[in-house]
Amino acid sequence: MTVPIPAQSPRYSNSSGSITARSISARVWDLAFEPRMTLTVESVFADACNIVAPDGQRYSLVSAAIGDGPLNVVLNRSESFSVIEIGDPVTSDSRGLLVGRGWRIDLSRARLWDPVPHYGRLAAWPQVVRANVAWLRQNVALPSPLVDSPDQNAPVLAGAFGSRPFNATLLSRAALAIQALLTAHRRGDVHRIRTSARRLAGLGPGLTPSGDDWLAGWLVGLRVSQAIDRNSEHDSLTVETVSKAVLQGASDQTTELSLAFLAAAADGALAQVWHLLIDALSNADPAPLRQVAAQIMQVGATSGADMLAGFLAAFDGEH
Numbered sequence: 001m002t003v004p005i006p007a008q009s010p011r012y013s014n015s016s017g018s019i020t021a022r023s024i025s026a027r028v029w030d031l032a033f034e035p036r037m038t039l040t041v042e043s044v045f046a047d048a049c050n051i052v053a054p055d056g057q058r059y060s061l062v063s064a065a066i067g068d069g070p071l072n073v074v075l076n077r078s079e080s081f082s083v084i085e086i087g088d089p090v091t092s093d094s095r096g097l098l099v100g101r102g103w104r105i106d107l108s109r110a111r112l113w114d115p116v117p118h119y120g121r122l123a124a125w126p127q128v129v130r131a132n133v134a135w136l137r138q139n140v141a142l143p144s145p146l147v148d149s150p151d152q153n154a155p156v157l158a159g160a161f162g163s164r165p166f167n168a169t170l171l172s173r174a175a176l177a178i179q180a181l182l183t184a185h186r187r188g189d190v191h192r193i194r195t196s197a198r199r200l201a202g203l204g205p206g207l208t209p210s211g212d213d214w215l216a217g218w219l220v221g222l223r224v225s226q227a228i229d230r231n232s233e234h235d236s237l238t239v240e241t242v243s244k245a246v247l248q249g250a251s252d253q254t255t256e257l258s259l260a261f262l263a264a265a266a267d268g269a270l271a272q273v274w275h276l277l278i279d280a281l282s283n284a285d286p287a288p289l290r291q292v293a294a295q296i297m298q299v300g301a302t303s304g305a306d307m308l309a310g311f312l313a314a315f316d317g318e319h
Contacts, residue, residue, distance in 0.1 A: 221314025
């Protein structure tokens, strides 16, 4: 929905100078500087707007309050995004970005930000990582949104999807899809991983549905698990193979923006708060882990909790 602009607050309010960009994710650096195509504002929110290219590539202009993320160009000051409208053109030139006819964004001083955490460092401290994952499982979120009903031994969904207004049918579909996905992964069945991901992707409301957030977290968890246990029983089924199958399954089941975030997670690219979590996993001091876990649980309506539940499900086979 286009936000109406009050008459006393003219739309083209950036005449006093350009807004500087603080940082740009390496994942979208080339796209942000691409001078040969006109991109379009796809959606606008209080602290962000999403930009889409004709070929479907995307990045987001975000305020400093949101910070670094796999698709983000972070602005160096808070600015009202209400001066931008859906459908505005976005072009790049030697000075930076021009959004609509009035927002000039200077990219010349933006630092390149790597959205991929240092997963390799976890290999030096596998026992510490496992202990921290165990603490998360016990204290922050369920190890998986699947728990056994005490009277039927049947899976039901809790935790990850529990805070959103899901009806019983969606809950059942999600539970069955997750159970099938985890079983397929244990068996090394790529085809069933793909079909199970297809059933889970797009479940739930919003631009990033709960099913997608859960899948993103699960892929990140598999990457961490692989980093600390190179002799895992799933050596023949690499994270790259699983990620490819998940993306193939999800490709036409969810929003394009959500799919872009899922693709980033499949490559190990994450928002800054998840970098902090990955770093904290190898820290013997539990305080940083507890602090960042609390931050993640506050992300979005339930996106952080959904993603963390998927992340912990990747460790279901560990004791």
